[in-house]
Amino acid sequence: MYLSxxxxxxxxxxxLFNKNLNLIKKIxxxxxxxxxxxxxVEHNADExxxxxLKIIKNLVKKISYHNKLFVSITNQRETFVIFxxxxxxxxxxxxxxxxxxxxxxCNIIAKSQLKSKFIKNSTGLELDTYFPASKLSWILxxxxxxAIKLKNGSALFGTIDTYLIYRLTKTKSYSTDFTNASxxxxxxxxxxxxxxxxxxxxxxKIKHLPEVKESSSIFGKTNFEGILKQNIPISGVIGxxxxxxxxxxxxxxxxxxxxLGTGSSILTNIGNNYKVKNKYITTLSFVFNDKPHYSYxxxxxxxxxxxxxxxxNLNIIDSVKDSSKIxxxxxxxxxxxxxxxxxxxxxxxxxxxxxxxxYGLTPSVNKNHLIRSSLESVAFQIKDYAEDLKxxxxxxxxxxxxxxxxxxxxxxxxILSNLFxxxxxxxxxxxxxxxxxxxxxxxGYKLIKNLNGxxxxxxxxxxxxxxxxxxxxxxxxxxxxxxxxxYLNIK
Numbered sequence: 001m002y003l004s005x006x007x008x009x010x011x012x013x014x015x016l017f018n019k020n021l022n023l024i025k026k027i028x029x030x031x032x033x034x035x036x037x038x039x040x041v042e043h044n045a046d047e048x049x050x051x052x053l054k055i056i057k058n059l060v061k062k063i064s065y066h067n068k069l070f071v072s073i074t075n076q077r078e079t080f081v082i083f084x085x086x087x088x089x090x091x092x093x094x095x096x097x098x099x100x101x102x103x104x105x106c107n108i109i110a111k112s113q114l115k116s117k118f119i120k121n122s123t124g125l126e127l128d129t130y131f132p133a134s135k136l137s138w139i140l141x142x143x144x145x146x147a148i149k150l151k152n153g154s155a156l157f158g159t160i161d162t163y164l165i166y167r168l169t170k171t172k173s174y175s176t177d178f179t180n181a182s183x184x185x186x187x188x189x190x191x192x193x194x195x196x197x198x199x200x201x202x203x204x205k206i207k208h209l210p211e212v213k214e215s216s217s218i219f220g221k222t223n224f225e226g227i228l229k230q231n232i233p234i235s236g237v238i239g240x241x242x243x244x245x246x247x248x249x250x251x252x253x254x255x256x257x258x259x260l261g262t263g264s265s266i267l268t269n270i271g272n273n274y275k276v277k278n279k280y281i282t283t284l285s286f287v288f289n290d291k292p293h294y295s296y297x298x299x300x301x302x303x304x305x306x307x308x309x310x311x312x313n314l315n316i317i318d319s320v321k322d323s324s325k326i327x328x329x330x331x332x333x334x335x336x337x338x339x340x341x342x343x344x345x346x347x348x349x350x351x352x353x354x355x356x357x358x359y360g361l362t363p364s365v366n367k368n369h370l371i372r373s374s375l376e377s378v379a380f381q382i383k384d385y386a387e388d389l390k391x392x393x394x395x396x397x398x399x400x401x402x403x404x405x406x407x408x409x410x411x412x413x414x415i416l417s418n419l420f421x422x423x424x425x426x427x428x429x430x431x432x433x434x435x436x437x438x439x440x441x442x443x444g445y446k447l448i449k450n451l452n453g454x455x456x457x458x459x460x461x462x463x464x465x466x467x468x469x470x471x472x473x474x475x476x477x478x479x480x481x482x483x484x485x486x487y488l489n490i491k
């Protein structure tokens with residue numbers, strides 16, 4: 001039996017699988033989203049840890065100790081926390097990937113083309129506060145107590161995986177995997193090492209950084225604070241988007257996975273060679289047997305979050321689930337287009353200060369048109385990335401695997417299928433990040449010898465058929481015109 005922890009932006013979920021990798025049970029607990037102002041987003045890291053223990057306590061009666069047992073971890077990648085070296089307890093709220101408090105620091109560094117180019121070439125990432133480095137630098141400048149502790153080693157930095165591992169192993173393991181390290185902006189994704197030059201560039205005075213391991217390594221052992229009767233190994237530690245890519249076995253160039261969640265992460269396999277291109281993020285997909293695998297990545301800040309915003313902020317929809325039914329009940333969006341730049345636009349355009357906009361409002365527009373245009377905007381952003389990738393890099397998306405909470409939205413999936421002409425595949429198992437970390441754990445636990453051994457564990461898929469392709473392409477082209485004129489200064 002196997003446990004898989006999925007620590008996401010909105011919740012912590014633990015999955016219990018049997019020896020045949022069938023799901024026995026999953027339990028989820030949400031945590032609070034802390035907004036101090038429009039640019040700051042935080043989580044209570046202690047709440048996250050305690051939620052995890054509560055879930056494990058609820059699952060323990062389902063666990064058989066006669067079977068081999070291990071736990072894997074997949075997590076929101078760029079979110080980080082500073083915690084006490086002796087106890088592992090957080091000393092500050094976790095800083096979430098959506099938080100923009102480091103943008104001034106990024107702007108200062110960006111004034112030097114030489115520095116910007118070095119960052120891009122070393123990390124494959126954009127100089128943006130989406131990633132931890134600038135926000136950690138901000139904390140060091142604005143919180144003297146934490147700055148001193150990080151400098152003298154009495155406090156430690158870590159992404160959420162590192163924090164959980166440190167507490168679960170009772171401070172014995174201070175480690176992370178390559179995928180999470182690669183998202184910090186001070187890790188060299190080509191050389192696969194922490195970069196002293198990058199660390200100094202962001203003025204990060206920190207004594208220790210976690211050991212970086214392959215995702216299939218053993219990261220220590222835990223009994224979850226005595227909840228389990230025995231210590232079990234932690235193996236299969238990987239960032240959530242990469243975990244999904246791995247679960248879908250996107251091992252060939254052009255294979256693409258799209259996670260449709262709060263935001264959206266699109267990964268397209270580019271092979272084993274490190275390539276850096278303007279506008280694109282070069283992501284370290286995973287490292288196995290010392291061999292790195294890379295992808296281009298598109299980041300969409302607001303996907304499901306756009307629909308949540310309609311519900312929570314505008315109160316024009318009772319339930320997120322209703323958005324599909326409402327959208328299908330009307331013929332079109334009545335000429336309304338949403339550019340969901342609520343926290344800026346990420347790849348491939350990278351306009352961090354952009355603001356969201358509904359375009360095309362007239363007296364005949366009602367709330368249903370706003371709902372439909374919001375769902376369409378998710379599909380159009382994905383199409384935008386694909387078209388840019390094809391034009392700039394000559395890479396065609398071959399098979400597109402979808403996962404995440406929004407795959408249950410039939411309206412959105414149908415539009416995507418229409419736009420991509422029958423290349424859309426949806427796993428019958430929706431929690432692919434958790435499944436991907438589990439597969440990594442099987443490699444670490446030596447139950448699978450190599451990547452070829454994964455084939456028998458590939459999930460079954462549903463394929464959506466394309467309908468009314470021309471109409472949706474026309475709508476996408478009109479949406480793109482709005483983007484061109486009002487955001488990209490292209491007429």
